[in-house]
Amino acid sequence: MSDLRARGTESEPSAADPEGVRTAELAAAPELLGRRADAPLRLLPAHRTRADLTTCHAAFAVIQLLVPTGLFTVSFRGRLLWIPLLAAEAKPRAARKLARQRVVVRLEARHALETAALAAD
Numbered sequence: 001m002s003d004l005r006a007r008g009t010e011s012e013p014s015a016a017d018p019e020g021v022r023t024a025e026l027a028a029a030p031e032l033l034g035r036r037a038d039a040p041l042r043l044l045p046a047h048r049t050r051a052d053l054t055t056c057h058a059a060f061a062v063i064q065l066l067v068p069t070g071l072f073t074v075s076f077r078g079r080l081l082w083i084p085l086l087a088a089e090a091k092p093r094a095a096r097k098l099a100r101q102r103v104v105v106r107l108e109a110r111h112a113l114e115t116a117a118l119a120a121d
Helices: 002-008 021-033 036-043 048-066 077-088 090-120
Strands: none
Touching: 021 036, 021 090, 036 090, 048 077, 077 090
């Protein structure tokens, strides 16, 4: 977490990211995901493939268990296991949106300053 904060407070954007969007995303992530209850959400990007595969296998297993019993001809209940995983993406998505909004505000402020400086000359 402190590593994210340290990287998120860089003032100079990199050459690959001239506007600092990635830096702003890293700065916004600890704000929205800093609570103790959000610890699994901070791990999700690092283990996304494993989480997707586990959810896929669990959904397939539920479908395979429910359909042969004869209770259901087609079971969509296994797909309900994807809901928590998709819901977990909401907070990181909100952090990215907040970061992009901050970058736009910073760009508008810089543009206003440059315009004012040119008008003063």
